[in-house]
Amino acid sequence: MAIHWYPGHMHKANKEIKEALVGIDLIIEVLDARLPYSSQNPLLSNLRGNKPCIKILTKSDLADPDLTRQWQTWLEQEQGVKTLSLTTEHPERMRLLIELCKKMMAHRPGKRELINTMIMGIPNVGKSSLINILAGKTIARTGNEPAVTKSQQKIRLNGGIVLFDTPGVLWPKVENEPSMYRLAVSGAVKDTAFEYDDIAFFAAYYLLSAYPENLIERFKLQQLPANELELIEAIGRKRGCLRGGGHVDLNKASKILLTDLRTGGLGRITLETPELITQELILLAQKLEQKKKVSNNKKRKKRKR
Numbered sequence: 001m002a003i004h005w006y007p008g009h010m011h012k013a014n015k016e017i018k019e020a021l022v023g024i025d026l027i028i029e030v031l032d033a034r035l036p037y038s039s040q041n042p043l044l045s046n047l048r049g050n051k052p053c054i055k056i057l058t059k060s061d062l063a064d065p066d067l068t069r070q071w072q073t074w075l076e077q078e079q080g081v082k083t084l085s086l087t088t089e090h091p092e093r094m095r096l097l098i099e100l101c102k103k104m105m106a107h108r109p110g111k112r113e114l115i116n117t118m119i120m121g122i123p124n125v126g127k128s129s130l131i132n133i134l135a136g137k138t139i140a141r142t143g144n145e146p147a148v149t150k151s152q153q154k155i156r157l158n159g160g161i162v163l164f165d166t167p168g169v170l171w172p173k174v175e176n177e178p179s180m181y182r183l184a185v186s187g188a189v190k191d192t193a194f195e196y197d198d199i200a201f202f203a204a205y206y207l208l209s210a211y212p213e214n215l216i217e218r219f220k221l222q223q224l225p226a227n228e229l230e231l232i233e234a235i236g237r238k239r240g241c242l243r244g245g246g247h248v249d250l251n252k253a254s255k256i257l258l259t260d261l262r263t264g265g266l267g268r269i270t271l272e273t274p275e276l277i278t279q280e281l282i283l284l285a286q287k288l289e290q291k292k293k294v295s296n297n298k299k300r301k302k303r304k305r
Helices: 008-023 044-048 065-075 096-104 127-135 177-186 196-210 212-219 228-238 250-263 274-304
Strands: 026-032 053-058 081-085 115-121 153-157 161-165
Touching (some): 008 044, 008 115, 026 044, 053 065, 065 081, 081 096, 096 127, 115 127, 127 161, 177 250, 196 212, 212 228, 228 250
Parallel strands (some): 115 161
Antiparallel strands (some): 153 161
């Protein structure tokens, strides 16, 4: 599956971010705690160079708390990276970000009064809500639709922090295919960019193995379905998603599953683990290496002609 959604303003935003980073002291990347790896911008590591970075795991009230802690440990293995697990349900904790910014910048050379920070994150990750809480007033527009923020803005916070906001940015290509599915499952991309059935089947497959008890409790199932199709059909029958002849409307049942997952109706669920991502990256590296070999072989054959 490919996510065909890369609006023109996002291409412009990536270019502007690269230019603006020259005067930035500290980067703040907002991640979805339910998919900490997949919601990272893969371009950021190269863009930020040696600049310190705080990775904020938002929506942690929707994520598996044990896995959130594992992800924080995993993310902080990268040089210059610190993490915070936050949620709008506890706005007082969000102000910990100000203290962490000052702590990380306490020993910078040529210390200045102001700390210039840049905040970035994928669409619909909760970045605007975080900014509004930090500022103590509504500055950034919020909403459940991806890509609400369209341009950069500069915000002065307490404690000598200057925050440069950026639009929610995706990237042209997601190399790891399961990550594409997770982005769609979480609501990071517009629903028009994919088929509900396709995304719901991916989610159902994962939930059956990772969170079977949540499914049984939420949908009042007598037993766990054997596969993703049976699960979605069971959900459809439980929720009255029936068409003529008693057939389940898979599209409606799929929407119910995705809505319950996104809103926390299924409980606190994380869609990926450090171990799972490690396995996927190994497979991806092998796939890319094989693709490179095939490409090189084609070039050699072409030169011999």
